[in-house]
Amino acid sequence: MTSRYKDKDAGVVLAFNGQWISWTHTVVAYMAFLSALIVGSALHYHKIVQNEWFGYPDEWFPSVSATIGDRYPERSFFMLFIAITSGPRFALVGLWYLLTAKPGRVLPKAIAISGLVRTLTCGGWTYITSTDDHDWHDILMISYIVFTIPWTTGCIALSPPNAKAIKYRKYLAGGFFGTLVPLVYFFIQHKVHRVAGAYTIYAFFEWSLILFDVAFDAVTALDFDTFEVVVRDVKGVSKGVNTSSVPTAVLEKEKERATAGVYSVGFNLGDALDIAADVYHGFVFWSILTSLGVVVWFFPLWYMGISGFEAFVMSTVSPLLLGIKPLRSLVVRNQRITHLLSLSGLIAYLVTDPVVRLATVGFGVWMGCLAWAATLSSDSVHPARLEARILAWIIGFLMSTVAKFAWYTNNPIWPIMHAENGGWNGTGLLLAVLAVIRFTRKAPLQSSNATEKTSGSAVLSACSIGGLFFALHSLLSDTSTMILWVWDGYPIRGPISNVNGWYTIAAMTAGIVLGVYKPGLMITRTAYGVGCLGAAVLTCYQQWFGYYGALVLTVYLMAISVPLIGNAAKKSPAMTFGLGFLIYNFLVLFHVWVVAYAFVPGGPLVREHTDWIMITMMLMIGAGVFDLISQDAKSGTITRLNKTAADRRRPAGHRKYHLGALGLLNIFFLCANFLRLHTTAEYKPYNADDRLFTAGIWTIHFSLDNDMWSSEYRMRDLIKEMEIDVIGLLESDLQRIIMGNRDTTQFLAEDLGMYVDYGPGPNKHTWGAALLSKFPILNSTHHLLPSPVGELAPAIHATLDVYGELVDVFVFHSGQEEDPEDRRLQSEYLAKLMGSSPRPSILLSYLVTKPLEGNYNTYVSETSGMHDVDPTDWDRWCEYILYKGLRRTGYARVSRHTITDTELQVAKFVVPDSTKEDTAKTVWGAKKEQREKNVTEADVPEGWRFPAIFRGEGVRGHRYHVFDEPRYYNY
Template identity: 40%
Template sequence: MSAPSRRLRFTLDASSLAVLYTYLAFSAFFSALIIGSVLHYKKIVKNGVAGYPQEWFPSVSATIGDWYPERNIFQILIAVNSGPRFALVLLQYYLHRSSASVLPGILCCVGIIRTLSCGGFVYITSSDDHDVHDVLMITYIVCNIPWMFGGIKCTPVQNTVARRRRKLYASVFFISIIPMIYFFIQHKVHRVPGAYTHYSFFEWSLIILDILYDSVAKLDFANANLQLSVGVSLTSGSISGYNDIVSETANTPAVAEAQKRVTPPAVAATTITEKKDKPAKPAVVPKQIPMLVSLKSAIFQFEPIVNFLSDVYLSYIQWSVFTSLTPTLFYFSVWELGLAGSELSLLSTLSPIVLNISPVVIDLMCSRVGRTVLYGLTGIGLAAYALPTPLQRLLAVAFANMACCIGFAVDWSGPVKSVGYQATLVGLGLFLTSLSKHANHSVNPVWPIVHEGSGGYNKTGIILTFLAIYNYYHRCQSSLSTPSIVVPESARKETKNEDTEPIAVRTSWIADSLALGSLIFSLHSLLGDSSTLITWTWTGYPIKGPVPHLHGSLTHIAQIIGLLLPLIFSNSQTTSSFLSHPLWFAYGCASAYVVGIYSDWIGYIGGLNLSVFLMSIIPLVLLRSATSSGNVGKLYSLAMLVVALFDVASVFTAAYAFVPGGEIFRERINWVLAVQMVFIGLAFNWPRISSNAPTLTLPPVVKTYTKNALAIFSVLSLLVTMYRWPTKIPQPYRPGPRILRAGIWTVHFGIDNEGRDSQRRMRDLIRDMELDVVGLLETDLHRVVFGNRDLTRVMVDDLGFYVDIGPGPNKHTWGAVLLSKFPIINSTHHLLPSPDGELAPAIHAVLDVFGTPVNVIVAHNGQEETPLDRELQSTELARIMSEVYPQPLIFLGYVVTKPHAARPAPYDIMVTDGRVHDIDKDDFDRWCQYIFYRGLYRTSYVRVSRSTITDTELQIGEFALPKHGSNVVDDSEEARYRRAWKEELPDDHWFPMEYYPQNGGVRGHEYHVFNTPLYYKLPEGVNL
């Protein structure tokens, strides 16, 4: 006879686990805050910029990771809280699981990764391993995107309180990231005392919102009557466990069988049950928990999402190929310094004219097979990177653009309802190109001008393109973006769409073409890179506006707002009328005026509003062209001709000196912008002139996908900014002996002799030469012909420099950049006198060099063909240098003169009137680049061959700074030209030995002309 036994059951509401998690989480963080404030207040509020009282509230990281005992108490409580946290993840999966959806399973995996990454950055502090800590923290933030939005999606509609709270906490969470980043910029870049305190407020708010979001699970569990039951049996003094399943089907055979199973002794069994306060129901077979979903079911579930993502990616590829044409062809124009014939490749964009040949061609292009072929031919533009010569790549890219532009015409001229979807893809694809450049140092990773060694991810792009095309060809007919059918001209009459809404046919197809072409160019030229509008308003130091490599995410947010305006209110005639109303056009014109006239933050705010305007009217302009009375071939070929003419006109505003008739466009970029806006205005509803614009129609699923995509893209943009954020203050290479190395380099618009982006090759040489100050010329690349790039990105990120990008694209120069390891106290941008030729830029900056103000001038004079310009420009530069005499000064410039040339040649004007010394008067083998100086000891001068990076060498001068408060003790020519062997100087003055010709050089670079650096002895009695 068995021993008597007693059964005990412990039942716990699942909602109480959520409450326990919330209390433990808050206790962990706030106990650390309270204890830290009591024991180490001034230590945890202090940072690299300031301490108490300027900084008076601690950051999360300083509170939880720096000091004993608060750090240890926090970690113990977080460890205790890991159990409830994992339980919340698993219970939410149990509650929302469904055989019809794999989303709960995905969220479960995301939740586990999110929890593990949280534990990772909590226990691996930044002082332990900064990189691992940051990677885990970024992983956690990225996981919050699907976790929060997926959680909202899984919350039952009837659970209104939980849905409302989740939406509120998630929205405030992601919105709070924006001001947090702003104050981080103020702290890290501008070093504003007190900014980190404001940053800390938002950092703590993210913690609180994150915990509150997870706490909402309590409502889910309570509404579902979810319980955890633990059953134990006591037999003869021992404890053995059993499964006690309490549910609405407690009397089923399956449950009875489960009750017979007994676990090994001393082990209690836990089950998830529902409360028995529900009405009794007939016994049914218990629902099985699906652990695995069949592949076919998963594919079916995700097919619409995959189709949407494929369409977005194909739009990104189209924009990438389209925007790669001009930088690929302009390689030849730069080498020719004039029209080279390669400009004719712009005519490849007129390919929609083939749609005029016959209706058979239209039917072929619009079929699924034809559209697939066009996508494949467009992909040739990606594969062009593998071709060995610039000419071969240009031909391949031009051919790909022919297919790309036909594809634009086919997609955008379909039925009105499909055009709404296509307009959404246009905006998303454009945004994705800008985002990819933002993440890849301002270079599109699938452009043919890059490869693996220069920042390209070409193979990855090609593989994804193949998969997207495969998806397009094999998707179901009812799926998103089935092949568009071009509406024949004969059908563009007073017809009705599927909602019986009249479609007003436009009578002037030319006006529609002008508006469409101008919009395409405006999007390309102004929004092709997130920092282009910033460079339009940049004025130098002290910084009074946005920083190009840090504030690009603001442009992205403005673009997202612009895309959301027609999206949120689609299917609404009222909103459609508003976005096509002349008042909205006036808003766009006012924004363009502000960005064209004003500088710094005011000008950039105008640029942000212009971004909103341009993105918001994409559906309007495309719908106008879709309902135009014109033939598709004529309309789109004229539109692309308008784009090509704008491309030429925009570059002629700066390149007027090299083309016949260029004076017409000289320095008139604002005129080009004005014409852009006038042409765009033709798409609006002008009284008695234009018909009403058709209403944008979008299926609810498309609106949902697009909103989610924009939310994810915006967070990714902010995360990229945070990842690229400089974490270390730039430091000179030799702070001890007070040595400064300065170089001048004309970098040929960042395109090397093979037609590739040269940023990384430039970085490598500047790093090896250990330059503290660098002047770069021919650097204004924020134009369509240069790809809207920024040559400073790689060097700023990888080497750590303060950067002044000089006059922007609206100042009509070829650009000048100053990179400095020393803080830039202030800088002034100059446009040098240029009555006969191109405008010449100059930057005059004052650097804080070891506590001593040192003037640095970076300048680009005119060409040999314009002697008057060079004389006037040299005179102006001499005046600037003379005005700051006797302060220390370094001139780094492109002068175009022979050494010691008499007036009116620039050399004598600048050296004599500017009161400076030539770095080496005996170097007669110079023509364009020069280094002048005064108030410093020149200790070395070196010329490094260019390899195949550009057409100009890198010249470097090394200087020793007199002791702070003292001057050069002997400035005579005899003292300055006491030459030395390198062994006569300390090792700090030596240049790398690997670059000597006899050692083979490095990457094609070597010391040339002298085949060695020239060294100079320091004067007697020098005081360093």
């Protein structure tokens, strides 16, 4: 093909138009995928539509991964054409850079780099198939999607003035990203809910992604016709000439709208680093603040009541010192020092003594609250800078919530974390120091001569800060908190923590955007009423409807954060933040008292009144909203309109970086979500061949070990090595501020491959009961047993599918020793509940009674039909395992070491086969004296025996004790 243009260089032998690179890439890429689909469907149709759960005819269209990676020769067709595609692909990225590069512009270089990385990761996930290495295939696939975001938005932002190309890019990018939502939904339907046919629908969306993705790059053909290869700009477009009939200003407006204005202002690396440092420093503040309750809680746990260390919750009231003008001036002028001192909360993980560690964290919180209040007050005279600080604080909060999801509800830089249990403390501390240095590099805007806003009420503003911070901390510091509020057991009728958590993050993100761009909309009585309605629905309803209320409340809380904090920053920081944090502290204590009423003075007055807490919280926030509305009314219409016009003129270049941070955090969350769903262990019992299962009961002491470290990893190891198939966990509800808003069951269930029922939620005012099972949970109901005086006693009644037989499991935590009437009523209730089940059953419990005495004889009775797993075990007081209709084969007690204050008890059972009449008759007709007959380990099959590693001295401080070895029974 000869050139259409005269060439001054006589040495040019071949020249062709640049658009052919785009068309070559498009045709060969489509051939790679479509040839594999055609060949695969012709040769291996039934095999490539088969997935882990279903096959033809339930599933009738293959996924991309199954088509290109599982079979020969379709895999070879695909790899041949995709290799040919690589040349045009790299050339396409290079030509795009040459087309868009302008002197002094950084964005074209950044987009070119993202395009190159995107191309390399594409080669990674296409050549490393899910069959070859599932993890690396997924990692490279996720990376490809992540780098597609800056590539597509950047290409739109850098598009030459070509109306048709801009229009196609907008539509194709919208189609690509819009397809991701149903794609994830149907993948979850397939992977988690095992819905027949869901994978076929997922496959259609997966193929649509391929079509949209390749088509988006094909649009470059409309721009590359300005190039001739060897490359010369033959039309001058790369010099900024507009060859379109549409005015450049109109096209630029279209590009800005399509990219949400993210690229409308020139990219500046320094500004981006500033925002990254600010957000990370906000993340550090929230990490330290949310860790305080956990380390304080450690002490009343061991004292079983008020310990005195609870006074450290008042560490947040340090902004009261800013009421002293010389001290305020000193703090404002030395912000870097105060912010650096706040990092002591991160250094605390190096302190082994729990008391000193608590004091270190308390000091970090004290300095952090003081430093942030001073910074916000100092920057309040500059609207854009104040907004940037507020967004750093709020987006840092969202970052802490995202990080907790990625680390199974633990924050990786908390002082209860270290390398042995998944902590990233050292890395987090290093980044925090760098972030503080950059965060404080700008001089304060005001110090001792602070100009404070005189209009409005500082007291009302303080109330709003207290209510707002409590709302954020108690409800939104973990994505699973409100999901567990509305959880009511199996079958699943509502959201699931590890599947639907992103909905909370999306709502938080939407709220932040609304608060920045539509603050006037949020500062209205209508918006406040909607927020109150969401709080009421969350409090009063369960399942999806309750969660919808939670999402409404989430959007409102995040949106109103921006104007409320901005209003507080313009008044006396001693009053708004000092008094505000004091109110926050009282709400935290109120929040504890409703469940800890049996341990604190005056506790019965607020017993089980979460509704009172929610009302108080919204009233406090409403006080700040009222203050803003009053100020707006007093300012008058003309002033308000002028203010609006001024806001429109306000430079807000930082917003695009904050939007970018929000986008990256959402992407990180979705990547973590994807990896968590793909790394779940196999749901398979340990001794399926013998129809045997091992059941256990363990009081886990809120997942804090005796040395104040988070204990999930150590718990996981013991449960796995004991080969436990079904386990009841007690003192397991961690969804409160004082316990860190955690959920140990998520980590254990996903790592061990077990189904989980969290039990009565955090709004049911119990200390928690949870069930984990290798067997499917078909149905479960939650019970709050009679407790007229003492603490509430939670119970789970679940029906499992155990080797095809229905087996009922009861998990129960009785009331305290100090309340005998409560325990009597609870024993009668539970005996009737267990007796109502005609199925084989086991009870995994904490009974607070001596063997063969008192309430024991109500639990083990004709009413319940239950038998003690070993009536000769005299050394029990709390934990008991009871059973009926099962073949008991073994029982053991395993020492806890320092994980908790209670041992692990386990028992082995064989499930009768209902199809074999003789076995059933033998089991059901067993006599008491036969049930109590022991045998030696040599008399039972090898698969029935307990692991030998815990004999003698055991491992890691865990060993068989009391009997020194497991007990076995004749059946």
